[in-house]
Amino acid sequence: MNRPRIAVIGAGISGLAAANTLQEAGAYVTVIEKSRGLGGRVATRRIGDLAVDHGAQNIKPGKSPLSVVMTNQLSAKDLVExxxxxxxxxxxxxxxxxxxxxxxxxxYSYYNGINTLARLLASQLQGLGGSVVLNATIHHFTVNNATVEIFDINDLSLGEYQGVVVSAPLPQAADIIANSAPFTPYPLQMLDRVRSLRQIExxxxxxxxxxxxxxxxxxxxxxxxxxxxxxxxxxxxxxxxxxxxxxxxxxxxxxxxxxxxxxxxxxxxxxxxxxxxxxxxxxxxxxxxxxxxxxxxxxxxxxxxPIGMVHFEEANPAGNEGNLLVCGDGLRPNGGKIHEAYLSGVDAGDRGAALWL
Ligand SMILES: Cc1cc2nc3c(=O)[nH]c(=O)nc-3n(C[C@H](O)[C@H](O)[C@H](O)COP(=O)(O)OP(=O)(O)OC[C@H]3O[C@@H](n4cnc5c(N)ncnc54)[C@H](O)[C@@H]3O)c2cc1C
The missing domain is CATH 3.90.660.10 (Polyamine Oxidase; Chain A, domain 2)
Known part of the structure; x- marks a missing residue:
């Protein structure tokens, strides 16, 4: 059986969580990230031989699923309390x-910086057969006969997929979807989603x-x-x-x-x-x-x-998903937290598995 190909836009924690969930469910996932590194706002800068966390400061997963993932599923060798x-x-x-x-x-953080979490999630994905493309900024996608083709800002095609998960912060996700609306069979529904995503700043x-x-x-x-x-x-x-x-x-x-x-x-x-x-x-x-x-x-x-939140169901309306799902910390109550971003990615991955696999 052919495994459906899914693209995840953004290699922050929500995108990597969605990618791993879909890959584990049987898809073949490619994560496409505009920066040269992984992690998004979970960011570490190398300055000489120092690791400096200049975005998210620490991970407080509490009893959330990310806690189990960090301690049991991923290597906890470099985890620092x-x-x-x-x-x-x-x-x-x-x-x-x-x-x-x-x-x-x-x-928690990690011995070599907080973005080790993203690197471990990406290694897990690659170990399962998925892939990550860096330095590629997505501008829009087109939808034809249930196939999504993704284009970067130079109008270069980055391949065809059966589904796409957009995990950029919601204002940037809204831009990508607005750019794509004219190239889909359902532009008005796409623009309704843009309006939902733009509700919060x-x-x-x-x-x-x-x-x-x-x-x-x-x-x-x-x-x-x-x-x-x-x-x-x-x-x-x-x-x-x-x-x-x-x-x-x-x-x-x-x-x-x-x-x-x-x-x-x-x-x-x-x-x-x-x-x-x-x-x-x-x-x-x-x-x-x-x-x-x-x-x-x-x-x-x-x-x-995020200031406030958009409900996951509003960003991803049932029956209106097309080939598109959105995830990220703006879709969670108490968003703006790493473990909440992770949960949103898992939600999108589960929904994608139900729709596309
Ligand atoms: C200064 C600061 C301090 C914080 N402190 C904490 C903290 O101490 N603890 C905590 O739990 N949380 C903290 N947070 C919040 C936490 O970092 C976020 O909630 C979480 O990392 C969001 O993950 P995400 O995957 O939803 O989004 P992001 O991490 O933003 O990931 C989205 C990814 O999409 C990529 N992208 C965007 N547009 C495109 C495009 N067009 N094409 C391709 N890729 C694209 C981006 O480059 C990015 O890598 C902090 C955030 C900041 C900025």
Whole structure:
């Protein structure tokens, strides 16, 4: 029997979860990703011999299915539990007792960076016979006689498939579907789906990495979270607190993640200006000894976390799926979390298996 060929657009955690679910169910899956690496917002930058997590900070799977996958199904060799607590920080009172919401369930990263999770999921897929294509940005697809043909931004065909799962953040998924609508037998239904996906926005987030060759201190907490949700500096983490693969010797990296207002207004600013603003901000949290980083890098996340959600059934209406499914963290309650993105991918994979296999 011929195995149906399925394309998954996006190699973030939801796309890789959908791909593995479909591949395990008997499809032949190709994941197509626009970046040169895996993981999407679960991102690690290599800086010298350091692994720096500049997107998602830690994985807190709780009792979700991702917890079992991480500990029993994938290799747990490099999994690192972050033992130090997250503390609350307020402008008047400084550092407070550990924040229960952030410390009651275990939080993890990996020795070589958080995107190891994506690399392990991709290896699992490849081990089952699936494949991953990097550096290919999808612009649209066409549907003819139940066959989907996928095209990149240079109008190059990336092959024909029986089904496609779009796992990009919902605004980007909506763009791909809107571009495709005229090339399908059901343009109006496609545009209805675009309208559903556009119901929610994502907040943007500026993430600044600051390196100190001789870090002034290694605190007994892992990160500080601003108590004031409107503060410019929302999150400040010490990479050395995660596990030794993240930092070597006295070299430490601070990750500053900025609030919605700051990220919006400084989004187009030059890196040097943004970094100097952040250095000024963080002194109120950790003091003047951190005022002279040896290096910095700035990452701007246009789509950081969804504000609200679109129900899975609304994004993937029964009887109206055509050859298309959508998944991602914007389709989950409490979205904007890795384990929720994973669940959304499994949902799409299960639905795809029922439709296409
Ligand atoms: C700064 C920041 C901090 C965060 N902190 C945490 C945290 O501490 N803990 C936590 O659980 N979650 C955190 N999150 C949220 C978490 O990272 C996301 O919820 C989760 O990774 C989303 O996964 P996804 O697969 O739905 O989307 P993504 O990871 O965005 O994956 C989508 C993929 O699709 C690709 N793509 C998009 N368009 C195209 C196209 N046209 N063609 C091909 N490929 C395309 C993208 O490149 C990307 O790789 C954070 C996110 C950010 C940005």
């Amino acid at each position: 972050i033992k130090k607590p997250v503390c609350l920080w307020s402008e008047d009172g400084g550092v407070h007792e550990p924040d229960d919401a952030h410390n009651q369930s275990p939080k 994502y907040r943007s987030c500026i993430s600044v990495m600051l390196g100190y060759y001789n870090a002034p201190m290694s605190p007994d907490y892992y990160a500080l979270l601003a108590q004031d949700k409107a503060a410019d500096l929302q999150w400040l983490a010490f990479e050395s607190s995660k596990g030794s693969g993240h930092c070597k010797g006295t070299h430490d990296v601070l990750i500053a993640q900025m609030g919605t207002r700051f990220s919006k207004y400084c989004y187009l600013e030059e890196d040097a200006i943004t970094a100097s603003r952040v250095v000024t901000e963080l002194q109120s949290m950790v003091g003047p000894s951190f005022q002279s980083p040896d290096w910095y890098q700035v990452k701007r996340w246009r789509y950081s976390q």
